Amino acid sequence: MERRLAAVLAADMVGYSRLIGDDETGTLAALKNLRVAFIEPLVAAHRGRIVKVMGDGFLVEFASAVDAVSAALAWQSGIDDHQASVVLSFRIGVNLGDIVSEAGDIHGEGVNIAARLEGVAQPGGVCIADTVHQNVRGRIDATFADLGDMALKNIERPIRVWQWQRGNGADDPLAHGLASLPKADRASIAVLPFDDMSNDPEQAFFCDGITEDLITELAHVPGLTVIARHSSFAYKGRAADVRVIGAELGVRHLVEGSVRRSGDRVRVTAQLIDTDSGGHLWAQRYDRNVDDIFAVQDDVVRQIATALSMALETPGQFPAAARPRNLNAYELVMRGRQNILRAPGRMEAKRDLQAAIALDPSLSDAHAWLAVYYYTDWFLYGHEPSREALSAGFTAADSAIETGPDNSLAHMALGMVSLYAGRRAVALQSLRRALELNPNEADAHCLMQDAYTFDGEPQKGVNSVRTAIRLNPHHPEWYLWHLGFALYCTRDYEGAVRELSRLKDIAEPLRILAAAHARLGQDEAAQKVAQAFLRAFPDFSGAAWGATQPFRHRADLKHVLEGYRLAGLPD
Numbered sequence: 001m002e003r004r005l006a007a008v009l010a011a012d013m014v015g016y017s018r019l020i021g022d023d024e025t026g027t028l029a030a031l032k033n034l035r036v037a038f039i040e041p042l043v044a045a046h047r048g049r050i051v052k053v054m055g056d057g058f059l060v061e062f063a064s065a066v067d068a069v070s071a072a073l074a075w076q077s078g079i080d081d082h083q084a085s086v087v088l089s090f091r092i093g094v095n096l097g098d099i100v101s102e103a104g105d106i107h108g109e110g111v112n113i114a115a116r117l118e119g120v121a122q123p124g125g126v127c128i129a130d131t132v133h134q135n136v137r138g139r140i141d142a143t144f145a146d147l148g149d150m151a152l153k154n155i156e157r158p159i160r161v162w163q164w165q166r167g168n169g170a171d172d173p174l175a176h177g178l179a180s181l182p183k184a185d186r187a188s189i190a191v192l193p194f195d196d197m198s199n200d201p202e203q204a205f206f207c208d209g210i211t212e213d214l215i216t217e218l219a220h221v222p223g224l225t226v227i228a229r230h231s232s233f234a235y236k237g238r239a240a241d242v243r244v245i246g247a248e249l250g251v252r253h254l255v256e257g258s259v260r261r262s263g264d265r266v267r268v269t270a271q272l273i274d275t276d277s278g279g280h281l282w283a284q285r286y287d288r289n290v291d292d293i294f295a296v297q298d299d300v301v302r303q304i305a306t307a308l309s310m311a312l313e314t315p316g317q318f319p320a321a322a323r324p325r326n327l328n329a330y331e332l333v334m335r336g337r338q339n340i341l342r343a344p345g346r347m348e349a350k351r352d353l354q355a356a357i358a359l360d361p362s363l364s365d366a367h368a369w370l371a372v373y374y375y376t377d378w379f380l381y382g383h384e385p386s387r388e389a390l391s392a393g394f395t396a397a398d399s400a401i402e403t404g405p406d407n408s409l410a411h412m413a414l415g416m417v418s419l420y421a422g423r424r425a426v427a428l429q430s431l432r433r434a435l436e437l438n439p440n441e442a443d444a445h446c447l448m449q450d451a452y453t454f455d456g457e458p459q460k461g462v463n464s465v466r467t468a469i470r471l472n473p474h475h476p477e478w479y480l481w482h483l484g485f486a487l488y489c490t491r492d493y494e495g496a497v498r499e500l501s502r503l504k505d506i507a508e509p510l511r512i513l514a515a516a517h518a519r520l521g522q523d524e525a526a527q528k529v530a531q532a533f534l535r536a537f538p539d540f541s542g543a544a545w546g547a548t549q550p551f552r553h554r555a556d557l558k559h560v561l562e563g564y565r566l567a568g569l570p571d
Helices: 016-022 024-045 065-082 109-120 130-136 201-218 229-235 242-249 290-307 327-339 343-359 364-379 387-403 408-419 424-437 442-454 458-471 478-489 493-500 510-519 523-536 542-546 554-566
Strands: 002-013 048-054 057-062 090-102 105-107 126-129 144-150 159-164 188-191 253-262 265-274 280-289
Touching (some): 048 065, 048 105, 057 109, 130 159, 188 201, 280 290, 327 364, 364 408, 542 554
Parallel strands (some): 188 253
Antiparallel strands (some): 002 090
């Protein structure tokens, strides 16, 4: 072993799993061509050495921090000139630190920090450590913004991070933090959060509710791909070129608008935009009584569907939503739905949903979200699924279906509470029904992973999560948890490590990451991740965990538990 100071560049491809799912052959060919024609010559020209290629990632060593950063900037600035039919994008992190060299490979904290900096970088961007910035300041014609001290995953001390200021900021598509996606072949649309023009914080839920309803109803239009709420709301309060947003989400159309509510009157404006040209295809303004707001929503959806009809293969009809009878109940559901996953507001969410049901017992969404509340209480928040909680979850889900038999959310809720109660067949049937009713429901596609994987078909689970990610590019972290778990169960341990290593805020999937490292013979990494997991879950035992998992085949459960044991987690 040799210990030395070196500049380390870590690069990772953005959206690798999604691109592989869309076009495996084309993506692999594009990555190989890019490596041979562009990356390898670029590294050599900057006196660097590619230590290893890890599927979609590169680890490169330089003797000089200036050479490392110059290579990183040349990489990100010149990559567009070497793209093929599949467009690739990378994140890059650069660190200067102590490394250990052994048999041509490099290890140590200097490497680990570079890898974590890569995870902080935006797609198409570069992040460098303060040690690197001190060495390149005044010696490279580039501007870096000080992000301050950051706590990087599995790094004991905070690291001061600097981010490359690419281009002139707002006009640069990559400054928005998401690489461009290929436009969907068929008609595709995203509904941006409507602007609240009322200047009243209490009206925010009302305004967001209109946006959510438009997303839900457009999702029922046959032949139309609709981006999920989570990704649409990532643009709330942001001023961005519609063409940039269209590129980031991979959609051909956007809906944007505004809501102004004053007393019993409401004004809604909406417009449909072509993301290629930025031109308006349709626009309308509505002045109505608040009591007529749901009729306005129906009209907006109908107008948009008509405007898109030339692009749809089968325009057809879509089911009308079951409208609430009470506007106050509707607003309570919107408020409760948004607070379910916010720990400080969870009890308030439960009270709001129960109050909505008291005002309007026929409101299917209220029952469905209450079922989701009980599910997340034991699954995400670690509370013991008591008989009372399980019973309450099933009661709420059954009521959701009874009051809304064609409500995809109701069937998704029943699938969620059924799976971990051991009703695997019911879960599969319910989630399939949810997707029949709404093929654009990204969360249902992601949750279907568990149903497939526990039923012994993890590859179907992988494909299901990839579909979810395409529908929800700004997806929450738990999508990666689902993807990593399914990849582990297919025995694609490298894929599991790649996806789960990107998690920043969820500790529980670290047990799967530790098992994947162990399966690859990466004992040091496995033990380190396992220790981090046990700091968050000191009472974990494999036997207790296994008793709660609804695997159809005993061998599949054994495969996971053996991975835990290999990683050093307690039986």
